[in-house]
Amino acid sequence: MRATEAPRARTRGVRRLRFAALAALAGVVSAAALLAVAELVALVIARDGSPVLAVGSFVIDIVPRWAKEFAIETFGANDKLFLLASIGAVVVVAAAVAGVLQWLRPPLGAVLIALAGALAVIAIVTRTGATPLASVPTVLGTVVGVVLLTVLVKRLRRWRDAVVTDVPTPASHPVAPSVAPPVAASRRARDGVAPVPASAGSATPGAAGEPGEPRRASVDRRRFLVLTAIVAVGSAVVGTGSRVVAAATSSLAGIREALKIPSARTSVEVPAGAELDVPGLSSLYTSNADFYRVDTALTVPSIDPATWSLTVVGMVDTELTLSFQDLVDLGLDEYSITLTCVSNEVGGELLGTAKWLGVPIRDVLAMAGPQSGADMVLSKSIDGFTASTPLGTLTDDSLDAIFAVSMNGEPLPFEHGFPVRMVVPGLYGYVSATKWVTELKVTTFEADEAYWTPRGYSAEAPIKLSSRIDTPRIDKQVAAGPLKIAGVAWAQTVGIEKVEVSIDNGDWQAATLSTAVNADTWVQWVMDWDATTGTHYVAVRATDKAGNLQIEERAPIAPNGSSGWQRTLITVA
Ligand SMILES: Nc1nc2c(c(=O)[nH]1)N[C@H]1C(S)=C(S)[C@@H](COP(=O)(O)O)O[C@H]1N2
Numbered sequence: 001m002r003a004t005e006a007p008r009a010r011t012r013g014v015r016r017l018r019f020a021a022l023a024a025l026a027g028v029v030s031a032a033a034l035l036a037v038a039e040l041v042a043l044v045i046a047r048d049g050s051p052v053l054a055v056g057s058f059v060i061d062i063v064p065r066w067a068k069e070f071a072i073e074t075f076g077a078n079d080k081l082f083l084l085a086s087i088g089a090v091v092v093v094a095a096a097v098a099g100v101l102q103w104l105r106p107p108l109g110a111v112l113i114a115l116a117g118a119l120a121v122i123a124i125v126t127r128t129g130a131t132p133l134a135s136v137p138t139v140l141g142t143v144v145g146v147v148l149l150t151v152l153v154k155r156l157r158r159w160r161d162a163v164v165t166d167v168p169t170p171a172s173h174p175v176a177p178s179v180a181p182p183v184a185a186s187r188r189a190r191d192g193v194a195p196v197p198a199s200a201g202s203a204t205p206g207a208a209g210e211p212g213e214p215r216r217a218s219v220d221r222r223r224f225l226v227l228t229a230i231v232a233v234g235s236a237v238v239g240t241g242s243r244v245v246a247a248a249t250s251s252l253a254g255i256r257e258a259l260k261i262p263s264a265r266t267s268v269e270v271p272a273g274a275e276l277d278v279p280g281l282s283s284l285y286t287s288n289a290d291f292y293r294v295d296t297a298l299t300v301p302s303i304d305p306a307t308w309s310l311t312v313v314g315m316v317d318t319e320l321t322l323s324f325q326d327l328v329d330l331g332l333d334e335y336s337i338t339l340t341c342v343s344n345e346v347g348g349e350l351l352g353t354a355k356w357l358g359v360p361i362r363d364v365l366a367m368a369g370p371q372s373g374a375d376m377v378l379s380k381s382i383d384g385f386t387a388s389t390p391l392g393t394l395t396d397d398s399l400d401a402i403f404a405v406s407m408n409g410e411p412l413p414f415e416h417g418f419p420v421r422m423v424v425p426g427l428y429g430y431v432s433a434t435k436w437v438t439e440l441k442v443t444t445f446e447a448d449e450a451y452w453t454p455r456g457y458s459a460e461a462p463i464k465l466s467s468r469i470d471t472p473r474i475d476k477q478v479a480a481g482p483l484k485i486a487g488v489a490w491a492q493t494v495g496i497e498k499v500e501v502s503i504d505n506g507d508w509q510a511a512t513l514s515t516a517v518n519a520d521t522w523v524q525w526v527m528d529w530d531a532t533t534g535t536h537y538v539a540v541r542a543t544d545k546a547g548n549l550q551i552e553e554r555a556p557i558a559p560n561g562s563s564g565w566q567r568t569l570i571t572v573a
């Protein structure tokens, strides 16, 4: 007897852990069902009732600034993903805890889910502008979550009881509950289920050994697992589907689609030869879908153009406010401008070119009348981001600094600043290209600081003249024979005069340039080369129209942009 006691205790321990884990799974699946039902109901009756969005925004509002900055510093462009993943992780852990609680101390798990639902409802109804029905989706979802958790854990308990009661060793069962209640019996008592005698159930005690499962247990197991799987898959499909449909058909998306942007008075003339035909070379205009995105916004701001306004304040003769209509009524023109991020490394992809429809910022500033002494414009986004742009750059008649309302023939995409953003040729985005812009404050560099200035970046940052090799790529082997080496070069506001390529540290040879659209738009370059088998070094450098040679010395992106000639390897087979 004693010899078999220890292994049996171990088996019991493993079993207990396994069932606790399954209970945790039941909790997670119930929470998923809660969210899925709420998302579906929100889609149908109250768009602002999505608990995922409401709780997400709530958390983002209360996350301390240092945590946001940590996320941005550590995860860069993935900061939002990180925050959402953290929220998701908390939800999963809490749901698992609810499952285990429901298993160990029913109905505490169900109570926990109900409490979480109540908190979500509070987050929803306290958001500004919440509609009366907004709480309904989460209330219904919570009811479903609570019911499911109760049912799932009940099924799990039945399965566990079947396993326990079917254990063939008689010695562990005949003990009277009042003397030393076995765990199972006490649980059943708490559930109001009468203890099942060892002989009950479809399996014959003794017929089932430990490894082979008794029949009743396998039936109960299936009942639990099948329901769990159905709920898990159903929630994933319904929840994701609802979110996707909601996002695709949000009223703001509809407003953007329907937005009538007046046609431009002038359009960009793209000269013949502006676009080279080389496979692997960046296209002259970057599609909106491929355009890089960099910002600190945790959720893309939603702004209805009907309520959007731009105010000009600070050191001006007349403070003024323009509506979207006022702005476009000033007259739209088309501009071709290459946007560049200060975080673009040598050879990097954080730049792109678009045709923008917009209004010169100088026209708006002129209406307000900047006062003498002012030397900076602090532009503000609805989400709190700010950029410091030299006033002179924005008032210069020969520079096309604009408020853009359209990008490559459509209203600005939400991620790129809908409904209005700034685009300033020749300055890195962080000091000029404010998306979702709502205010200009005419001020001084002395008096005001923009978002990135105290974070290690210069208050003023002209784009450094640079060039990039697009093809061949370092990771793609090419065949020997005639080969086109090609890429882009940019020197916004000045223009590119020359691009040179050096192979295997040989002489610098002039590449062929595409015909420039204007000085604010990158040019493409190409060099024909008879590739010989082996590995080759290729380097590129550009010279601008003012005669400046691209800086050879490498510099990191902070504080004011990377420099250095790109050198890459080409493997010719
Ligand atoms: N509101 C807001 N505007 C912003 C930013 C931001 O974080 N918030 N980032 C700027 C930076 S650093 C760059 S490089 C450009 C990028 O514009 P894009 O995302 O449209 O490519 O937007 C600028 N405008």
Ligand SMILES: [Mo]
Residues within 6 Å of the ligand: 294, 340, 341, 342, 343, 428, 429, 430
């Ligand atoms: Mo940037």
